[in-house]
Amino acid sequence: MAVTDEAIAGIKDMIVSGRLAPGDRLPPEKELSEELGLSRSSLREAVKALAVIRVLDVRRGDGTYVTSLEPNLLLEAMSFVVDLHRDDSVLEIFAVRRILEPAAAEAAAHVATVDDLDALDGLIDDVVSEPDIDVLVAHDLAFHARIATTTGNSYLAGLLDSMSGPTVRARVWRGITEAGATNRTIDEHRAIVGALRRGDAPLAHALAVAHVAGIEQWLKGATA
Incomplete structure (x- = not known):
């Protein structure tokens, strides 16, 4: 050493x-x-x-x-490092999201309140009436952040938030180039909220895996 x-x-x-x-x-x-x-x-x-x-x-x-050793403070350093990654690392970030986002959805299914679920529905309703790409991406970031926050695990929420920035470009790119991306995103989000509302943790996990994996697979094809 x-x-x-x-x-x-x-x-x-x-x-x-x-x-x-x-x-x-x-x-x-x-x-x-x-x-x-x-x-x-x-x-x-x-x-x-x-x-x-x-x-x-x-x-x-x-x-x-x-320091206070608060999660958000410690994770600022991680966010800084992630932001320095090259574009070819975005796939690796999505691979990590494919592990963490489903874990967040599964955990949220056990603890989500009616207010949490109504807030998620509200985010979906807001974007449906205005399916602009920038609005869609902002919605996607807010939707996943809300699920992560709902878990009550500030470390998990901070980790996911630290990985959001570098994936924005890929999300915009997909929304512009892939037909039906907006409707697909909204439908998948509605399905996840439905599973959360029923308290079906395994289903919420599976739907979140499919949701993130779909973007990941699209990106692999687009960058091949």
Whole structure:
């Protein structure tokens, strides 16, 4: 293990063990480096790395603190990395969505309230009356985000949100070039909501797999 990695692991262990809690200030650099048995330069590199991924907050003239460790904060770093991916990585992102979106739909089927379901129906109704491509894509993003939020799992919702941006271009492209894409999307969304309303988790999972896989397969053909 590289020396910097050892320093990162040491700080992580302090957080995981509870010795350092969200909002706590790290011990002075000299004291911490001696405790970890590492050089101060290695410790500084570790702190920089953990600050990038929002685990630590370096405050000039004040010290270094553990952040709130809230999911949205930590996932900002992941979103940044995903946005840097090249276009040929979009298929890989869809492959991950094919795993996570059905999991979100399945989980939502167990906990969705009437208000959640009515909100999803409302999103569908809004786009049916105005089937513009930009409106459709905005609807698609909002629809999947609402299902993810409904699960109550902020990490899952954050992961899915971090992957939405890089797939927008593919969604627009499909809407423009594939006949019937708008109606197909709306029909598939209605079917998913129907399964959620019945509390049929396996069906919601299966419908979400088919929905995301359909876009994935279209993209594979379009980029072949």
